[in-house]
Amino acid sequence: MAIATENAVHLRSVPALLARNAEKMGNKAAYREKEFGIWQSWTWAETAVEIEALALGLLDLGIAPGDFVAVIGRNRPSLYWSMVAAQSVGAVPVPLYQDAVAEEMEYVLSHCGARFVIVADQEQVDKVYEIQDRLDRFEHMIYLDERGLRKYDHSNLHQFGEVQAQGRARQGELMAELVKRRDGITADDTCVMLYTSGTTGKPKGVVLSNTNIIETARASVTFDDLRATDEVLAYLPMAWVGDFIFSIGQAYITGFCVNCPESADTMMMDLREIAPSYYFAPPRVFETQLTQIMIRMEDAGALKRRIFDFFMNHARRVGSKILDGDRVSATDRLLYSVGEMTTYGPLKNALGFSRVRVGYTAGEAIGPEIFDFYRALGINLKQLYGQTEASVFITQQPDGQVRSDTVGVPSPGVELKVAESGEVFYRSPGVFVEYYKNPDSTADTKDSEGWVATGDAGFVEESTGHLRIIDRAKDVANLANGGLFAPKYVENKLKFYPNILEAVVFGAGRDRCVAFLNIDLAAVGNWAERNNIAYASYQELAGHPDVMAALQSHVEEVNRSVAEDEMLFGCQIYRFLVLHKELDADDGELTRTRKVRRKIIGEKFSDLIDALYDGSDSIYTETEVTYEDGRKGQISATLQIRGAAVVPVAKQLAAE
Amino acid sequence: MTQNQGYTTADGRQIGGTVMEMKNITLKFGGVTAISDISFDIHEGEIRAIIGPNGAGKSSMLNVISGFYTPTEGEVWYQGAKRPLMRPYEVARQGVARTFQNIALFEGMSVLDNIMTGRLTKMNASILSQAIWLGRARAEEMANREKVERVIDFLEIQSIRKTPVGRLPYGLKKRVELARALAAEPSILLLDEPMAGMNVEEKEDMSRFILDVNDEFGTTICLIEHDMGVVMDLSDRVVVMDYGKKIGDGTPTEVRNNQAVIDAYLGVA
Numbered sequence: 001m002a003i004a005t006e007n008a009v010h011l012r013s014v015p016a017l018l019a020r021n022a023e024k025m026g027n028k029a030a031y032r033e034k035e036f037g038i039w040q041s042w043t044w045a046e047t048a049v050e051i052e053a054l055a056l057g058l059l060d061l062g063i064a065p066g067d068f069v070a071v072i073g074r075n076r077p078s079l080y081w082s083m084v085a086a087q088s089v090g091a092v093p094v095p096l097y098q099d100a101v102a103e104e105m106e107y108v109l110s111h112c113g114a115r116f117v118i119v120a121d122q123e124q125v126d127k128v129y130e131i132q133d134r135l136d137r138f139e140h141m142i143y144l145d146e147r148g149l150r151k152y153d154h155s156n157l158h159q160f161g162e163v164q165a166q167g168r169a170r171q172g173e174l175m176a177e178l179v180k181r182r183d184g185i186t187a188d189d190t191c192v193m194l195y196t197s198g199t200t201g202k203p204k205g206v207v208l209s210n211t212n213i214i215e216t217a218r219a220s221v222t223f224d225d226l227r228a229t230d231e232v233l234a235y236l237p238m239a240w241v242g243d244f245i246f247s248i249g250q251a252y253i254t255g256f257c258v259n260c261p262e263s264a265d266t267m268m269m270d271l272r273e274i275a276p277s278y279y280f281a282p283p284r285v286f287e288t289q290l291t292q293i294m295i296r297m298e299d300a301g302a303l304k305r306r307i308f309d310f311f312m313n314h315a316r317r318v319g320s321k322i323l324d325g326d327r328v329s330a331t332d333r334l335l336y337s338v339g340e341m342t343t344y345g346p347l348k349n350a351l352g353f354s355r356v357r358v359g360y361t362a363g364e365a366i367g368p369e370i371f372d373f374y375r376a377l378g379i380n381l382k383q384l385y386g387q388t389e390a391s392v393f394i395t396q397q398p399d400g401q402v403r404s405d406t407v408g409v410p411s412p413g414v415e416l417k418v419a420e421s422g423e424v425f426y427r428s429p430g431v432f433v434e435y436y437k438n439p440d441s442t443a444d445t446k447d448s449e450g451w452v453a454t455g456d457a458g459f460v461e462e463s464t465g466h467l468r469i470i471d472r473a474k475d476v477a478n479l480a481n482g483g484l485f486a487p488k489y490v491e492n493k494l495k496f497y498p499n500i501l502e503a504v505v506f507g508a509g510r511d512r513c514v515a516f517l518n519i520d521l522a523a524v525g526n527w528a529e530r531n532n533i534a535y536a537s538y539q540e541l542a543g544h545p546d547v548m549a550a551l552q553s554h555v556e557e558v559n560r561s562v563a564e565d566e567m568l569f570g571c572q573i574y575r576f577l578v579l580h581k582e583l584d585a586d587d588g589e590l591t592r593t594r595k596v597r598r599k600i601i602g603e604k605f606s607d608l609i610d611a612l613y614d615g616s617d618s619i620y621t622e623t624e625v626t627y628e629d630g631r632k633g634q635i636s637a638t639l640q641i642r643g644a645a646v647v648p649v650a651k652q653l654a655a656e
Numbered sequence: 657m658t659q660n661q662g663y664t665t666a667d668g669r670q671i672g673g674t675v676m677e678m679k680n681i682t683l684k685f686g687g688v689t690a691i692s693d694i695s696f697d698i699h700e701g702e703i704r705a706i707i708g709p710n711g712a713g714k715s716s717m718l719n720v721i722s723g724f725y726t727p728t729e730g731e732v733w734y735q736g737a738k739r740p741l742m743r744p745y746e747v748a749r750q751g752v753a754r755t756f757q758n759i760a761l762f763e764g765m766s767v768l769d770n771i772m773t774g775r776l777t778k779m780n781a782s783i784l785s786q787a788i789w790l791g792r793a794r795a796e797e798m799a800n801r802e803k804v805e806r807v808i809d810f811l812e813i814q815s816i817r818k819t820p821v822g823r824l825p826y827g828l829k830k831r832v833e834l835a836r837a838l839a840a841e842p843s844i845l846l847l848d849e850p851m852a853g854m855n856v857e858e859k860e861d862m863s864r865f866i867l868d869v870n871d872e873f874g875t876t877i878c879l880i881e882h883d884m885g886v887v888m889d890l891s892d893r894v895v896v897m898d899y900g901k902k903i904g905d906g907t908p909t910e911v912r913n914n915q916a917v918i919d920a921y922l923g924v925a
Contacts, residue, residue: 036805037817147810148868151669265815 011218013185013210015051015088017252022048025228025255031077034262034270042077044255050078052178054085054160056167058116059174061140061158065090065181068112068193072096072105072128073120075234075260078144078160080247082118087191090181091116094193094205095238097592098124099585101630104203106131108195112205112436113137118160122148125157187211192248193436194241196388197591205436206241206388216391216430217249219412223396224358228255230278231355235260235267240593241388242362246280249391271352279359283366284594286381288522289351290370291498295526311339312376319344319376324400344377353379360384360396362407363593365469365488367496371404383407385467389445389452390414391430395467406466416467422457423473457486475598477508483570485513487598490571493558498523499550502583502590504601505573506609514612515576516605517551518583539637542578548642551578555644563647572646575612577619579605580637586626608639617641662699665892666907672700675876676721676844681730683716690716691727692900698844703870703877705887708897709920714880715757717897718846721878722754723747749777753842755833757849757880763822767832770821771807774839775800807838810872811865827858831865838869845869847879851886859883863890884921888912896920 010020021030026045033040042050063069069086071093073079083093094112096105098120105127109117115137117128125143132138143149144160167174191210195203220226234247247258256278261270297308318332328336348354359374359381366383374381384396385407395416397408410416414428427450434442446452457476458469470476471486479485487505494503494517501520507513519542528535528544535541559572583589589601602609604623611619622636662672676698683691691713698704706714719725720732723744732739734750742750753774761770778800779786781793808814811831816824821832830850837845850866851859863886869875881887887894888908896904896911898920904911911917 036802036809037814038805147872148864150871151667262814263812269815 011214012187013087013189014084014191014213014248014252015182015185017214018044018048018051018084021252021255028228028255029257030251030255031080031258031260032274033077033260034266034273037262039259039273041257047077047081050164051081051085051088053164053167054081055088055178055182056171056174057163057165058085058089058091058167059177060166060170061116061163063089063091063116067091067116068094068114069116069118070094070096070109070112070114071118071238072124073098073118073144073238074264075236075238075243075247076120076144077258077260079118079120079238080234080258082142083192083248086116087185088182089178090185090189092190092193094195095244096195097197097237097239099237100592101586101626102127102130106134107202108205109138110135112193115139116142118142119144121145125149125152185210187214190433192244194239194244194388197593197595204438204441207433207436208241208391208430209433212391212430212432213245213249214253215413216393216428217245217253219429220245220393220396221250221253223398223412224278226250226254226256226278226358230254230256230357231274231276232256232258232278232280233261233267233271233274233276234258235264235271236280236282237592241392242280242386245392246278268352272350273352275349275352275355277355277357279353279356281359281361282363282594283361283370284364286361286366286370286374287498290373291520291523293347293351294498295523298526298530308343311343312373314339315344315376315378316372319378320372320402323375323378323380324402340378348377348379353377356380358382362386364595365492366404367492368404369496375402384411385469387452387454389432390426390428391432393430394424394426394428394454397466401464401466403466406461406464406468408467409465410467416460417451418459421473422459422470422476424454424456424458424467424469425451426454427451475508479507479513479570480509480511481570484567485571486568487513487571489565489568490515490558490562490573491596493561494554497554499527499547500554502596504583504596504598505571506602506612507571510613512574513571514609515555515573516601516608517576517578519547519551519578521582538582539580539635542580543637543640548578548640551576552642552644559644559646569647573644574646575641575643577608577612577639577641579608580621580639581623581625581635584625586628587624611639612641665702669701669892671702671892674698675700675735677733678717678720679731679733681717681720681727681732683713683720683725684728689900691720691897693730694895694897694900694902695730696895696902696905698876698878699893700876701870701874702892703866703879703890705891705894706878706880706897707882707884707887707894711899712897713900714897715848718754718848718878718880721844722752722846745777748840751841751843752846753837753840753844754846755830755837755848755850757852759826759829759833761821761829761833761836764820766818766820767813767824767835768804768808768817770832771804771835771839772800774836775804777840803841804835804839807835810838810868811835827854827861830854830858830862834862834865834869838873838875841873842875844876844878847877847881849880849882851881851883859886866890 010016021044027043029041030044030047031042069091071079071082086093096108119125140156142158142160142163146159187210189210191208191213193205193207195205236243251258259274261267314335318328318336321328356379359379362384382397382402385394386392393411394414395408396411414426417425431450431452455473456469457471457473458467460467471488475487477485485507490505491503494500499520500517502518504516505513555573555576562572563569585592589597607621618638618640620638625633625635664670674697679695681691681694706717708714720727723742779796781796785791786793851862870877894908894911896917903916904914
């Protein structure tokens with residue numbers, strides 16, 4: 001392969017790869033961004049020029065090797081350039097979640113001691129200013145969008161273009177220094193530092209070297225045969241390791257084009273316009289899209305609905321098989337191609353999936369119905385399992401071996417082992433260097449031989465070699481009666497119902513399990529509209545008797561399915577309630593990647609848990625909420641508690 | 657006309673000289689006197705508010721400024737010259753754009769097309785050339801579209817660019833109206849109750865956009881508003897009207913302490 005025989009000099013660092021791309025495919029589009037209603041594009045050659053100008057500008061501002069440069073904003077070419085420019089001058093880019101509130105930013109910015117902060121707009125500038133007194137190493141801030149910032153004190157505030165212009169103006173004096181620093185980067189130098197969202201405690205700064213990123217990107221590019229002609233849509237948070245691997249690692253290895261949406265609200269439209277060939281989304285995005293399709297189909301005319309139902313049933317039967325290259329009869333194939341013309345094709349086009357060659361989902365378990373729906377349409381959607389500490393890839397599903405309940409085989413170069421406790425360990429070239437300024441955590445996670453604990457419990461299926469993840473290792477516990485308790489296993493089953501957005505199951509050390517639920521306002525709201533149920537708020541809808549009854553039937557179905565599992569039958573849910581607010585990252589209940597923070601939720605709503613166990617029918621509660629701008633408010637509600645039928649466990653125990 | 661000197665606002669912005677001046681304006685509809693003998697001026701780059709209880713004549717005043725009504729007596733001076741009798745579109749061509757209290761958009765047209773109508777005064781191509789989409793019309797449309805796209809970007813309404821206006825909620829319609837007025841690149845922007853009927857969040861958004869417009873383009877803004885909190889926060893100087901008469905004029909602080917204004921708003925004990 002061309003990539004395998006690549007001159008090793010270019011594989012030393014991202015700036016070196018940039019130089020190679022600018023030279024070998026200078027006229028090929030590297031970045032696109034929709035601005036002013038038009039897709040603006042930059043070739044690799046233009047990208048190199050932009051990045052060099054910014055790197056010179058950073059030198060002009062006095063950046064030193066080893067400095068940390070925080071990057072905050074939505075996915076924009078200029079911010080990707082900022083990260084590569086920082087690397088070019090020997091600094092370390094640290095992307096942050098743009099929706100983080102000021103206090104969260106304060107922790108990260110002061111932990112890494114960022115001297116430079118590059119932000120998108122006034123909103124981010126204000127947040128950094130709010131906390132700057134507590135950041136002792138912060139010196140310069142560079143912003144992209146000048147709106148609203150005209151009147152700000154510009155003594156340590158700079159506009160992106162002006163920094164570039166200043167850099168270009170001093171090119172003569174600074175070029176030698178830039179070349180020296182850029183050529184001096186070694187494979188072991190830090191490529192990027194990413195803060196893990198952390199379901200427990202403070203975020204940790206994961207240090208990833210150039211080798212980590214580049215080797216992982218190379219291996220994954222080969223695995224899925226990614227090419228320079230591929231297109232991706234960069235819309236996931238820049239602070240997330242996946243975005244770094246896709247939009248920088250793999251993009252610089254292959255030279256494919258990274259497309260940035262116009263704004264978060266236009267993401268779906270932009271997706272259609274770009275029609276990426278390589279696409280990644282967390283299960284939630286696929287779920288939302290499927291819910292929307294179903295809602296719209298319910299509003300469609302009878303004929304359309306019948307055509308849709310007929311062909312979708314056919315697709316569910318043979319679609320995945322055709323995709324996997326299994327034997328399918330000629331009649332079924334013919335019918336499928338008629339379906340492609342009438343239903344699947346137009347639907348994929350409307351979703352922006354017409355050209356998807358490789359699609360991935362990860363981060364959470366995806367519902368089998370949802371997964372099969374997209375695969376039935378002929379979209380090559382696969383699962384992968386990864387972590388920031390692994391530079392993403394631990395396991396992934398090869399084409400033709402895709403199932404909804406496994407996460408695939410070890411990625412190229414990854415070794416896997418399962419400890420006696422059930423915890424999964426791995427070792428790979430992508431394994432992180434260390435947690436920044438945190439040797440204790442580093443030692444806890446990575447042993448001297450380079451094996452990293454994932455913190456997840458799982459097992460490798462003997463027949464296929466695929467890994468299956470059950471739950472977070474620390475969440476797996478015992479019930480009071482000795483049965484195994486794996487909350488996520490049950491929560492995932494609950495969340496597969498479109499009506500349920502989020503579920504949190506409790507039961508460790510208790511004799512039975514109980515659950516908090518969040519309803520999905522889009523799905524339940526639509527149902528309410530069709531059934532003429534009036535409601536004024538989330539709370540009111542969530543507490544409606546018909547909604548509660550529907551949820552109860554979901555819970556009971558889940559109980560029946562859980563009862564069939566020989567290890568986890570004890571995790572059936574006896575009682576549940578619907579929370580009066582949606583779980584939110586601003587309140588610390590979810591991580592920024594929207595994972596449930598079980599412990600915090602358990603402490604915050606301890607009164608509700610007590611009520612679930614003490615047998616009461618309803619409970620009055622008050623909760624503090626944080627608004628997007630950081631202000632706090634109070635909400636109160638009286639919540640109903642419902643019991644759910646369970647399949648008798650005693651019988652099962654006796655049978656063993 | 658007296659060439660007034662500019663002044664510096666409380667937050668340190670430099671305001672230019674007089675750009676528009678109302679001299680002894682009286683407006684009568686038959687026997688009803690809507691405005692009686694009002695004079696005030698608008699300086700370049702300031703945010704000027706007109707407030708008053710219901711029926712005080714605020715909207716009538718705005719209609720006089722925008723040329724919808726011709727005053728029965730008095731003169732309007734604009735950019736150092738007395739404004740002759742003009743039709744509203746002629747006033748618009750002079751750089752005065754406005755929004756309406758009751759939204760006046762084309763409901764069936766997309767947001768983009770609605771905002772494009774704001775560029776109408778800048779289009780000169782003939783109907784024929786526009787119909788066959790050639791030559792001048794094409795270049796003109798492209799230039800105008802670019803201006804419109806900048807406004808769309810500025811007001812953050814990219815996601816509804818192609819949505820028919822009729823399907824939008826009220827708050828967004830208001831924003832589209834502002835966009836259309838801005839597309840005309842006005843030197844004076846007249847806003848008739850831009851925040852009427854909005855919730856707190858929408859009001860905050862709209863306030864930010866008004867301040868940003870003033871800051872970014874240096875547009876002079878004259879607005880009518882009921883929400884006192886908003887007026888006091890936004891504006892540099894305030895005219896207070898009651899029963900068609902001017903009862904106060906000055907900075908928000910001055911106006912707030914003016915006894916006549918307090919009486920008009922709270923009633924006389």
